[in-house]
Amino acid sequence: MKTQFSLNFFSRVLFLTLLWGLFMTRFATVQVKSAEAIITDFVNSYKAKVSEEKAEIFGIQVQGEGGGEWYVLVEPGRNVTLHPGMPPQPTFCFTMDLATLKKIQEKEINVLTAMGKARASDKAPADIIFMEGFNPTPEVFGKILPVPFHFFTIGTPEFIPFGEKFSRFVHGGNMVLFYYETGLQTAWAQIKKGMVINKDVKDQVNPFPSLAIGIKGKAKAKLGEKTYSLEEGMAVYIPAGMTHQVWNESDEPAECILIMFGKGS
Helix, strand or coil: HHHHHHHHHHHHHHHHHHHHHHHHHHHHHHHCCCHHHHHHHHHHCCCCCCCCCCCEEEEEEEECCCCEEEEEEEECCEEEEEEEECCCCCCCEEEEEEEHHHHCCCCCCCCCHHCCCCCCCCCEEEEEEECCCCCCEEEEEEEEHHHHHHHCCCCCCCCCCCCCHHHHEEECCCEEEEEEECCCEEEEEEEEECCCCCCHHHHHCCCCCCCCEEEEEEEEEECCCEEEECCCCEEECCCCCEEECCCCCCCCCCEEEEEEECCCC
């Protein structure tokens, strides 16, 4: 009986040890996934989204430890390939560190939210830069705008989780940017007690109209010279050129969907 007990005991120990080893190997593989492997996942997803005739080239810089430089080449026929180094011709590049790249891959934040800024001079976890010699016209820049969303969002159709845990503090509130293209910017905003959207007078006027759709709570909005209440189930159209500032005085967070559209957006 003692011999049988010992064999069973050690068999269980050996089985558990092997199981733990497999788990740790899998865990380690996930933890150490390289920047190139992550970008390759995005490349493979992007192939299904480009048109048959699309041709473009752009770079990706992953800064700091574990980083590097690559470029994505899109050729007609949905031929999308990844190459080491900077692009061989002047173009646009996305830049971020490995931690941000992993968060985007794991859907902890989407790339547009990571790139979100109140002003061009602000720092953000991810950014877009132009190589020397590349000066895009407004028409070319308009074609660039949708690229980060489609490239860094895995799968089709493309789902965008939103809420406080997916947001960044931008413009004075918690923001999740949804989608940008020429003439359209969309976002979710959360305003907690004490937060003020567009606190600085320099940020209070847009050259394009906006639509703010209240989906939760209540906020105060100064539009022009008057103050109004923006509540759940209410939308407000803010014309181009109108000063606007929004804040929350209540304990419940206020949330809204923002749609900015028209020329200049």
